[in-house]
Each structure stands twice: as structure tokens, then as C-alpha cells.
Amino acid sequence: MSNPGDVDDTPIRSTEQLAAHLAEGAKPRGEWRIGTEHEKFGFRLPGSAHGSAFAPPPYAPNGIEALLEGFAADRDGWEPIRDNGALIGLKGQGPNKGGSLSLEPAGQFELSGGPLRSLHETKAELDAHVAALHPVAAGLGLGFAPLGFHPAATRAEMPFMPKSRYGIMRRYMPKVGSLGLDMMLRTCTVQVNLDYGSEADMARKLRVSLALQPIATALFANSPFEEGRPNGLLSTRARVWTDTDNARSGMPPLFFQPDFGFGLYVDWVLDVPMYFVSRDGKLIDVAGASFRDWMAGRNPALAGIRPTVGDFDDHLTTVFTDVRLKRFLEMRGADAGSVPMMVAQSAFWTGLLYDDAALAAADALVHEQPWESYAALRAAVPAQGLDAPFGNGVARDLAARVVALAADGLRARALEDAEGRDERSYLDPLLPIVNGAPNQAQHWLERFHDAWNGDVSRIFLEAAI
Template sequence: MSNPSDADETPIASVQQLADHLAAGGKPKAQWRIGTEHEKFGFRHVDFASPPYEPGGIRALLQGMASPEWEDIVDVDALIGLKGVGPRAGASISLEPGGQFELSGAPLRTLHETKAELDEHCATASALAAKLGFGFAPIGYHPTLLRENAEWMPKSRYAIMRRYMQQTGTMGLDMMLRTCTVQVNLDYADEADMRRKLRVSLALQPLATALFASSPFKEGRLNGLLSNRAHVWTDVDADRTGMPAMMFAEDFGFERFTEWLLDMPMYFIQRDGRYIDVAGRSFRDFMAGRLDAAQGHVATVGDFADHVTTAFTDVRLKRFLEMRGADAGSPAMMVALSAFWVGLLYDDAALAAADALVRRYPVEAFTALRPLVPYTAMGTPWAGGTLRDLAREVLAIARQGLQARRNWAGGDESDYLDPLNIIAEGGPTEAEMWREKYQTEWNGEITKIFTAAAI
């Protein structure tokens, strides 16, 4: 989401202008970067409840992280995040609706830099949180929190989304309050490169969901799922989520995506640091001046950039590609997610091999996995076997892609795939590991997961 001071106030003159805005994200390969984002739940050491915004909670933590390298992000009078400047330019720290603490990492050249950034952030956040009596645990779905007990963070746009999401699905509020993800943002060269990378990554997103499943609990007990986070996303808002068929089309491109976005319902527009509720109306109507709530406001490129961030497809197309299918997990798994997608998409030979693999199967074979993997993860049936068979093939391609980057990366990055290789060869997902511990050594004491998963 753009901060108000960053918004492009250029008036929109045509659909092509907006398609060109997305196309401007294309970069030569030498400029491709890796941006890793992750969310984590806070928990108080005394009772494992979520820390409040204030007093002595999330706001204090943000204040404690303040330095010349971080600028405050304020919504009305509330401190809601930090924006990196100088050596941290491109990074930010923000709050999800239920207080989930998010690092949006800077665009970095290598996975080694990604790991160093993650390690530094986790150490800093954990040390500051400990002084306040709480810690952090990255898990895909909150294991104990009741929806009605969640404290909403003081971000104005969340009030609009909260109201509207109750009209579009049964689990939108669960998504906002009780889920955590890890994602990686990657670049493309041009429209053709974007199309190819999008097809591969969207098709394989259910496999990523299976590999990274880490949420078998809900409200203090097992609920029969391995990725409750992914299950939640199956009923949030069909107008903006999932694996849209048009994204697999051979003629898919920036203009076609723009046309789809113009008809996707909006949430809000920002003016003077405040949000105007236009939820449910299309951006096309906004451009045409047909929104009563937005009378007197001309649609701008900044408005469109904000609108793009409210598309929640499993891979989101912006001026880069966002991989959105994974549960938050251990730091090693967070880096493994970035390694997985970098290995598949950033080497020409690996991308060609991945594209050929995906094209062996109909698109429907991949989309059919989406509602299944939250329940069975790596055991989900696939082509006469299970997803472990597909995982081994895909991981072999990713490893080759990472090994081909050795000179660029200043060393081999393929070891970051090791946690995934263990799972593909029959090891447990994090969800299965947590489930086993809950049923054996924890004796059903669910709160033990917080300290076991703590960063």
C-alpha cells in the first residue's frame, strides 16, 4: 500500500496509461531483486494472549525500533508502521489487522542477503519485545485466538475492509485477524517474461501451500486441516482471490489485467491521509465519476496503485510478482520460500524447464488442488501419486536454477532448499510436526506452540 506522501497524483487519462504503469515495472535481468515479506503473531509470555496495541504493546515496540533509518508511518494520530530510509530504503514494518507484525524486506540481490536481513530483524524485534514481556511466533493461523477477542489495529482502511468483507464471504475477518503468511516478490523483464513467470508460479502455488503448511490448529484444538490459513482464503471474496482463468491465457498481459482490475470492487480511496469508503463499487465507475462518495475527486495513478494492492490472487501482479500461497513458518522456511521461487523463475533454463513441466498438465489439474491441499498438503493425490512426486521434480529444477546463480550470488544458494527437500522425501510438514508434538510430548497443551515456534 502506498503511503500518502508517495502517491502518484497524475490524473488517469486512459486504460492504456494504467497498463503502461504496470509494464514500467519491467527490468533488465541485472536489476532483478528479491523482496521477502513475512508476518508473525505476538504473544505475551505471562498468558500467551496477543499483546495489545497499547499500553506496553505493539505501539511501544514500534517506538522502540525507531532510529534514523526508520521513519514513522502514522494513520491519523496512530503509529502504524515504519518506513526504511537510507540503508534500509525499500523496507517497511507494518501491522496487519489483528496486530500481526510484518517485515516487508528491501529488494536484495541474493538469498544470502535475504537471510541476513531476516536474521537481523528477528533478533531486533525479539529483543525489544522481550523487554515488553512478549514474543513472536510465525505460524500460518493463530492456534488459540477467538475472532471476537482479537484487538483491531488502528488503521483506518481496516474499518472499511472489515465492514465490506462480511458481505463477500464467511472467512474474510479470519483472514484479516488470524492468519500469517510469508511471500517473496520477484521481478520480470517485460510482458512476455511476466506472462511466463505468472503461469508457472500460479500453477505451482498449491504445491507451495502444501510444502509450507504450518497451521493445523484453530481455537485451541486440531481442526482437521494442515493449512487453515489456505482454507480461509477459499471463502474471502471470489471477486479478487484465487487463480483466475484469464491469468493462464496465452494472450494475458498488462492491458487485460488492467481491464479485470477496473471491474474488481474497490475498498477505498485516500485523500489527505484519510480514507473514503467506496467499497463494492468498481474502479471503472470511479474513473467515470459515477461514485457519489468520491464526488470532487479525480481518479489518479496513485489510486490505481492502491487498488492493485487489494487484488488478492494467489500470485499478485503489480510492478513485480508476489507469491502469496505459503503459511508463515520458521526462519529457515521463510528463506526456503524465496529460494524456491528464485530458483524456478530467475534462471532461464530453470524457468523453461518449469514452464514445460506445468504445460504437461491441464490448467484445471492445478486449480483443482487449491481446495484440497489445506486438508492433505503433501499427501494430496497428483498424477497417480501424490504432491511429493511433483515436489521432487520441481525442487530439482529449483536447485539447478540456484546453482546456475553461483557467480551472481557470490556462492551457492541451493542449500536454502534443504528444508523443502526433507519434506519432499517424506519428512513432515511443519503442520504435521506441530500436530505430532501436540498429541505426544505437549499432552494437548496447545500454548506450548508459542515458545516452540518463537523466533
């Protein structure tokens, strides 16, 4: 969940205005960019003077706040973001412009990368972030591991960050699902943000990517442990999302309608329950209220406060569908993982969605099955992964076809690095998996039962970046 950006104070006059606002996000192909975001769990290194080995660090002292302060010491690269005086993020400046560093509710540390032209730049950005993280984290006795679900800590053992919106969500989540607090405190994801060229292009990209999110979940599954033991799942993070807050999550059937567009999306979003309204640097808790009612003047708690386009943009950040539409598209179905796997996730979606032929082929492929088949697959892959039944076979069959299409799309982009390699090389970690090799979760399960002798804490150092 990224840090706040600039606020648009334009008063809202109509739903058509909001649809037009989303339409303004469309860009010509030459301006399409790739933005990769990833989260990771902090842990105390063995021998740290500040806490027990592998424990999650607090905000303060000698924790997440100090980590942000370490990055902020580079005053030419980062500008502090504060919430009621607490340092809760950094906005990129100079060489980091367009990116940000932020905190998830339990201190999961997030890089929201800048909009980049190629996957070669994505890989370089991630490498530079890891290189910058190491000395700052080491000085605090911290390591960081990108995993989809915390493998050891209970919910009660996770710290809580001083970010106002998280306090509101913490109070509201237990009212609408049994696993919302686990989503907040014990999950990490990687996502890629991609552009669209028109309303029709948005609708096709959203339909294809939403249908195929379960395939991404299975390919990138990286969370088979809970509170120190295997729990029978490959992606515990994905299971958490099935009972977090289904009024704002999942794969809404509306998105698969032939006439889906910005107008229908806005009409749906206005009935997604709100969390908060921001005014004068403070958040007003309106959790569960209707944005539509606020626009119509039917919310007494917001009497005299007129909704703005900036409020609508804030509300969009509280929509948690597997693909989220803002003024770009966010792919949200994958567990955080190793750097090669995180780049592979960006490559997977870039190859499918940024080449016309690959996208057309993926759209035709998706239409081979009804929407309900993909919804059923979403429910099955947290436990069964690529072995989940699908059509006349299993999800692995679909995954192999989709990865091949992504490779075709990246070949057509023909963007080479200094050594003359195109972007297809970033899909290499996926090729053994679609051919039957273990995914990340299955690799860790093998390690747990063999080399680790049942000690899940071994994952932290082995998974650390």
C-alpha cells in the first residue's frame, strides 16, 4: 500500500466526471511503463543486540523508524512522509523520483518502484534497492525476507505501525472477515503496475489479467508455513484473501461483462464501503459508510464536507480486487519472493499485456472457459497450486500456455540489455515450474522436512535478500 501522493481538490460533480478521471489515465503506447512494488518481512539477525533472533522488529526503538531514517539520510534521494509526526514513508527525489518507500501495517517494508520503460531497468532498480538496504539494515541488526506469509509469528506477535489508516482498518477488518488482520499483519506481496491505452484496452487487459491471477498465484506461491509449521497450503497469503473483506476483494463478475468500462467500474466502486476521509492532515473514520451516500449528502458524519476527486483516489486505494483499476492497472495476485521471481512476475504480465498479438491470444485463451472456472481456480490454487483441476486438465497446462504467450510478447518488444539479451530471460525462473519442478513454496517444504529438520526459522536467512 503506497504512500499518499498529491491531492486533487477538484469537487466531484457527477459519476461521469469520475469515469472521465479514470479515462484520463490512458496513455499512448510509447508512454506505457512498468512499475514494480514489493514487500518484505524484517527480522532480527542472530546476535543482534536489539532483540531475539528472527523476531519481527518494532517501529521503535532500533526498528522500522530507524531504517527509514537511515534512507532519509540521503537527502538528495528521499523526502520524509509523516503521519501525526511519525515517519511512515519516504518519497523518492532525484534518482529515486517516481518511487517511494513505505510501511505495511506490521512494518513490512515496501519499495514502490518508479515507472520504468523496460524490465532491464526493473531488475536494476531492485538490485539498487537491495544494495542500499543492506548497510542500513545491517547497522540495526536487521535482515529482510520476501515471503508471502510470515512463517513463524502469531498475529499477536506482530508489531503495529503508527499510520492512521491502519488504525481504522484494524478496528474495521474483524467486522467483515475472519482473516483481515492476518492480511494486514502477516502477508507480503509483489505487484506490477501497467498502463492502458483506451477504455477498450483497459477492459481487455483487466479481463485477461483478472482471469489469470490464479495462475500467477500458483506460479509464485511462497507461503506454505504458519506459526512454525506447514499448514497444507502453498500460498497462505492467497487463502487469507478469500476471507478478508469480500465486498472489496476477489474477482467481481461485473469485470467480465462484455460492456465493462470506466462507468460500470465507478458505479461499483461507489458502493464499496469506505474507510476514511482525509482533511487537514487528519483522517476521519467513516469505515463502512457509502461513498455514494456521501456524494448525495446522506452522511451526517460528513455534513459540510464536500467530496473531491482526491477523496475518490483515496477510496480507490481501499479496493482490494485481484487486479485493481486506478489510472493504471495493478496485478495483485502473487506472493513476494526472490528477486529473480519478483522480476519474473513483472515479466509475466508485461509480456502478456504490452504486445497486441500476445494480448489477443491471451484474451482468446481466457474465453475458452467461463468466468466461474477462474473463480473456482482461485479457490483451489492456495492448496493445490498448479495441480489444481482446470478444464480438462490442471492449472499447469494453462500456465505453460500463458508463459509461452508472455515470452512471445517480450520477444516482440525487442528491448535488449547491454549484452544483447531481450526481456524473455526474466521468465527463465518460471520455465522449470511449468514443466513440473517445485515452485518456491514446494522448495521450502522440501527444506523444512530435510535440511532444516523441522526448524522453520532457517527460512529467514535462506530467503533473505
